[in-house]
Amino acid sequence: MKTETTIQGLSASLSSARQSRKTIGFVPTMGNLHQGHLNLVREARKICDVVVVSIFVNPIQFGPNEDFDSYPRTLEQDSNLLADVGCDIIFAPSVEQMYGKNKRLTTISVSEITNDLCGAQRPGHFDGVAVVVTKLFNIVQPNFAFFGQKDYQQLAVIKQMVQDLNMPIEVIGVPITRAEDGLALSSRNGYLSEEHRATAPAIYKALKAAETDLKNGQALTDVLAQIRADLTAQGFEVDYVEARSPMLQTVEQFDQDVVLFVAAKLGKTRLIDNLQVSHSA
Amino acid sequence: MKTETTIQGLSASLSSARQSRKTIGFVPTMGNLHQGHLNLVREARKICDVVVVSIFVNPIQFGPNEDFDSYPRTLEQDSNLLADVGCDIIFAPSVEQMYGKNKRLTTISVSEITNDLCGAQRPGHFDGVAVVVTKLFNIVQPNFAFFGQKDYQQLAVIKQMVQDLNMPIEVIGVPITRAEDGLALSSRNGYLSEEHRATAPAIYKALKAAETDLKNGQALTDVLAQIRADLTAQGFEVDYVEARSPMLQTVEQFDQDVVLFVAAKLGKTRLIDNLQVSHSA
Structure with missing residues (x-):
């Protein structure tokens, strides 16, 4: 298993897979992984030749009073877990690597289905998700992308965006992983x-x-x-x-x-x- | 030269090129082609193995009082011109093929640089351009895309979007083609x-x-x-x-x-x- 922290490094790591037309599976995460994430990786492992997991706490999907700064960063522990479930490449970029030094002017919005449920309490949240997922999709260029059904609205937003923009990616929703007492892992x-x-x-x-x-x-x-x-x-x-x-x-x-x-x-x-x-x- | 009118047909036509890792050059147009467009195709021909030209009058970039209905549709004449300059594939989809039957909920906006110049007189125009270009990029998946410098603001918007969203495409601006008396072709x-x-x-x-x-x-x-x-x-x-x-x-x-x-x-x-x-x- 390799860990790449730059877009260029990731592209180099993926180039032979791309040249030999291997299928690439992608699991975007914000790290601090639990069995829910690992089950996404296991699903990817089943149907893809190469499995890429990104670990990136995306600042633009957090509101000003949310937990961006305190969100747990546990890369070493995450790496050990990912190695055990057959991840091939971890992509763990810095904020600067993802967003650069120049001001971003482009926004992506999915209307209607983002207005209520979690969208009502978190204005701009799904716009931030849409942008980072689009960026990651363009960087990784996967054939399949795996998202948990726990963040059901997020999954629906991404499916809608992929359909509306003809992104050449199959989005797969994976059922919620629960603790023995039924609590959805998070x-x-x-x-x-x-x-x-x-x-x-x-x-x-x-x-x-x-x-x-x-x-x-x-x-x-x-x-x-x-x-x-x-x-x-x-x-x-x-x-x-x-x-x-x-x-x-x-x-x-x-x-x-x-x-x-x-x-x-x-x-x-x-x-x-x-x-x-x-x-x- | 082939003409494809469906996304599926285009994908089939491009699959062997993709498998053999040929470079794909893409020239998006709204048809009614003149030498300015043909020079974009000639540039693409110089540096790409396969040249795709789309002809699609995109409804969502026209304002309610603009010339969408009267915009000239001249596919047969365009086809003849494109065959002469070495286009490999024309992609000429219907509006339904591009936008489907379901309501589109996803919008893309590039801020600041769209506020003035042509953006001031044409509210929503560049959002419509951003969406259709993104869709076409995702459908064609070119290595290079060619745009005329005549629509300079459009070119800048697309370069900005490609950079902001990490689209894996090199955007090439081609100098304005002029009539002998200096008028920019349009x-x-x-x-x-x-x-x-x-x-x-x-x-x-x-x-x-x-x-x-x-x-x-x-x-x-x-x-x-x-x-x-x-x-x-x-x-x-x-x-x-x-x-x-x-x-x-x-x-x-x-x-x-x-x-x-x-x-x-x-x-x-x-x-x-x-x-x-x-x-x-």
Whole structure:
């Protein structure tokens, strides 16, 4: 496994793979890796000849009051984990390597599906994601790119952008990896106190209960209200509880597949989770 | 020479070139080709193994009161011209092929350098250019892309976008092709009446006179005012006369290389031209 910190170095490392037309799989991350990330790499390993993982804490997707400075940087530990799951190349550029010294004038925005859910609380966040993902796609030029379904809205935004701009990349969404108690794995879980960590799995439990209730015929609005009440009662500060179609269109009732979305804070730590509920099954 | 009208057909036509690592040169056009376009193709022919020319009148770069519907579509004549200058593949997609049936949610904007010159009169124009050029770049995946310096601001916007987004493409600006009387070639010249066509070369004459005046030490603001006065006296309705650095930063005086920009109407036809004046020579 190689680690490259420059665009030029990465290009050199990938040139023989490109010349021999090997398939390149790409997993963009911000590091501080957990089993959720490693499962993305394992998926990439299954279907691609060469697997590239980027580790880059992208400043432009953080708001002014968010945790850019304190976001954990754990490159050595990440490298060891990645070596074990068959990553071929780590791309770990500096901010200057990615954004250069000249002012960036170009922005990319995906409208509508970024307006609510996490977009409402994080203005500009998905624009920052769109730019860095586009830059990384242009640098790595992968055939396949792997994103976790935990950041479901991000995955939908990237799929939309790839479709709208004809990017020659297949975007693959990988199911959420959960702890044994059901908590969706997230780098931010490390911020939780012991007590909050014990409370956190209530989100998934509420989503699973909602799934059962929906399948038993309860009304969608009632089910969403129940999730909110459950979590509030357990000490969460609920940001949103919403239902959308898989492509993030609004839905009024459970007459098609829906995805249930929760964002809620425990102390200062904001957790998100989602569950797709199939209508047919 | 092949003509492809679908993305899939183009990909199939280019696949053997890609597999054998041939260099692909790309010339995006809106058709109604003249010698200016053909010179872009000749430049591409010189340095690339495979030359692709797109012909696509892009609806999203036209304003509501602009000439999208009346823009000349002359594919058969264009094809004959392109065959003569060594084009390998024409890509002539429909609007539906390029934009699909689903609503596009993704926009690309380049700020600052799009605010004035042609950007001031054409809100959204350069956003439309940025999106279609990005789509075409992702479809064709060229090594080199060729744009005329006549649309100097467009060229600067594309260079900026390519740099900001790390697009793996070298953008080459090709000098303006002029008629014998100096008029910059443009598809829109065909809209001119005989009388206006006789007047039109005054733009280039005014730019050349300005170059001489600048080199003789006249102040930049006076020289710009003189161009405006000259053209107004000859019946032009002047939109702008401006000076910028080659990267489109504002300049106050002739203490570096400057580009002089003119946009002016004769009747309903809007003509643009520019001239780079070197400070050192």
